[in-house]
Amino acid sequence: MSVYALPRVSIRFVPVWRRNFLVWTKLAAPSVLFNLADPTIYMLGLGYGLGTFLPDVGGVPYIAFLAAGTICFSTMNTATFETLYSAFSRMHVQRTWDAITNAPVALDDIVLAELIWAASKSVLSGLAILVVVYALGIVASPLAAATLAIVPLIGLCFGGLGLVITALSPSYDFFSYYFTLIITPMAMLSGVFFPVDQLPQALRIVAEVLPLAHATELVRPLTLGAIPEHAVLHVAVLLAYGTAGFYAATILFRRRLAS
């Protein structure tokens, strides 16, 4: 089989997902804290603190604007951390992947399991924040619940991209480049903290190709009780990034581990 062959996956990815889930149940308390408390503090601090100095943003209070950004940002972060640090630990440090490939599970199955697992954790993260913003009355529209359909796509998108970085990474240190050069600038350009139309023209064009920008274009209208425009396009972009990332990661992991 060529390293460029399309991913060949089987139902055997399920026990690998379950393995990660079982580890998570043992560490759930700190994990939920990390996934929920951190973004909530930022959202409330910025939203209520900074928000008092701001006029309405896009016709809504700043904190209501920021809710959608926080959902997207923390969903992205969850999938990214999981596929970078956690997957790298399993692959490189603990050699868990080596153990699994000695069983009738293929490397492609493991990569798929990591992707689905990262997306699963993202859903948890998105759900937790959604519960908080509902409970605090920051978001009121029942349409906001539909973001739960978008959150897994964001997870798959950034999970796929994160796996590419992990496949290329010689050590944990490498991940700092990804955060500093890709993730952080993307957060600034994607309408998480302020509307994209505040940006200069050139950066607005850049924003059009950023997956996080498409995520906020989907989630923000929903949290404010509206149907997103060009929803099909935005969904397609997220899926395209996720699929391309998964395929590229599969190729890179095969080259790294199975050649």
Next chain:
Amino acid sequence: MADLSEQCVAPSLVSEDGPARGNEGVVLRAANLRKRYGELEVVARASFAIHGGECFGLLGPNGAGKTTTLRLCLGLIAPDSGAIELMREPVPSRARIARRTVGVVPQMDNLDPDFTVAENLLVFGRYFGITDASSRARIPELLEFAGLAGRASSRIQTLSGGMRRRLMLARALVNDPELLFMDEPTTGLDPQARHVIWDRLKQLLARGKTILLTTHFMEEAERLCDRIAIMDRGRFIAEGTPRELIERHIEPHVIEVHGDGLEAWANGDGVHLASRLERSGETIFCYAADAALLLASLERTNGLRYLHRPADLEDVFLKLTGRELRD
């Protein structure tokens, strides 16, 4: 693609009517295997066959290509050329299917540090499609076999090196494999732990299991293996039973000599009376068909110390692969 036909329930470890040794045909066959990384040919035209019920030892210095050969046979990497058949399935094309009835104990500890002993076995069983109920029923037996009874709830961090290795062995048995791959199973273990592993492997052989073992401990190979292949620089350079290899490649007597006046003795009687001399640091190894004259000469020479012993596999190994260090 999705393959749901792989569900299997592990039968009992102790099968009363298991197959007798040596009657099962070939469980692993490799023909003309080649694998190169850049300019380095790691495996060069390797051919061998392993029969059901036997213990086959793959010996070689560090970097000889032993682990790469195992990884090729398991279908984890693809050969540049050559053919592999594992458990009657072509590899790597159907390696995943073939691995259903294979167990692997890798060189490096890769137990799941977040799980208990029992969870390690349970989770590993799932990779084979073994139901949790079936695994739970079997875990006590596996732990008993591995000398880990009462340790089911222990965390991995609390286990000694020997216990971890035994747990790795138990993990490799969750699917009741026909064939076990063991990559240097006793490296880094103390003598007690090593003897326990040897004992367990003998028990498994007695139950009709087949074992492919890599090692660089000759004593281990001599004790366990029915057949041995010596590998060096990617090539299989000798193959046979331990006894055959010794008879074929080496004189039956070895006298190790060191002490004052070594040079003078070696250049005189040594070179005349031994059929072959090998030097390693301050010691000279004299190989001979008959030791009597050498021993008499050494007895007459003051200042020399010597040890007379029968030739063993290590002598064969060092003769064939040389005495220089492999780092």
